[in-house]
Amino acid sequence: MLDLNAKPARPLVAASVLASDFGRMADDAADALDKGADLLHVDVMDGHFVANLTMGADTIRGLRKHLPDTFLDVHLMVERPGEYIDSFADAGANHFSFHLEVCHPFHPHGPEAGVLIDRIHNAGMSAGMVINPYTSAWPVQTYLDKLDLVLVMSVIPGLGGQSFMPHVLEQARWLAQRVEPRTRVEMDGGLDPDTAPSAVAAGVDTLVAGSSVFKAKDRAAAIAALQGAIR
Numbered sequence: 001m002l003d004l005n006a007k008p009a010r011p012l013v014a015a016s017v018l019a020s021d022f023g024r025m026a027d028d029a030a031d032a033l034d035k036g037a038d039l040l041h042v043d044v045m046d047g048h049f050v051a052n053l054t055m056g057a058d059t060i061r062g063l064r065k066h067l068p069d070t071f072l073d074v075h076l077m078v079e080r081p082g083e084y085i086d087s088f089a090d091a092g093a094n095h096f097s098f099h100l101e102v103c104h105p106f107h108p109h110g111p112e113a114g115v116l117i118d119r120i121h122n123a124g125m126s127a128g129m130v131i132n133p134y135t136s137a138w139p140v141q142t143y144l145d146k147l148d149l150v151l152v153m154s155v156i157p158g159l160g161g162q163s164f165m166p167h168v169l170e171q172a173r174w175l176a177q178r179v180e181p182r183t184r185v186e187m188d189g190g191l192d193p194d195t196a197p198s199a200v201a202a203g204v205d206t207l208v209a210g211s212s213v214f215k216a217k218d219r220a221a222a223i224a225a226l227q228g229a230i231r
Contacts, residue, residue: 002039002071004095004126004148005182011196012206013226014041014073014186018054019210026066032213035220036227039071041188041208046078049102050158057091064092071095075130075188077157082111082119089123096120097128097151101135117146132157137171147183150175155189164190169202176203193225200229
């Protein structure tokens with residue numbers, strides 16, 4: 001099982017199952033792992049925070065059943081992440097990331113981010129905070145000493161297959177200069193062998209890749225290219 005808090009010698013590739021064939025997700029995910037992916041990324045959408053509606057705890061449970069030794073990195077694009085902490089932990093999620101934008105004071109009735117982080121840790125998962133492409137990274141620094149991962153979205157969240165937004169590299173660079181060695185800097189959206197090098201140069205050490213892995217004719221080559229992105 002991957003140790004998320006161990007600083008990697010090369011970029012980690014988190015294969016995003018949102019781009020897999022949902023009818024054979026476990027087989028598709030296993031193939032990506034066999035071809036070199038380091039972990040799986042699972043996008044959960046509630047149809048409110050983002051327009052799309054996707055996977056839930058049962059998806060996590062199914063992946064855990066078929067891939068018992070795989071690190072499951074779950075990204076909650078939902079308005080009320082606190083309602084999912086216990087069910088996702090019980091289903092076998094290793095990591096739980098929530099959006100800064102749903103928390104107080106960004107959302108007037110949102111939860112306190114620090115309380116969410118503590119609840120996630122108490123449930124036995126590592127904790128991550130996510131920012132959208134047009135959200136400042138500055139408020140994240142309040143929580144950096146408690147976070148295991150910070151995720152910078154490089155597309156507008158909600159749909160796969162979008163183009164990379166290069167302005168987010170500054171957010172990633174700012175965060176990478178401030179995190180502890182045990183905290184991963186992750187990026188998600190439009191990452192492929194062409195865009196990954198600039199992300200890694202900005203300090204990103206965990207690359208979420210969906211279409212560029214699952215739609216590739218040669219998955220092993222695509223993953224190796226991402227892992228070989230130059231810092």
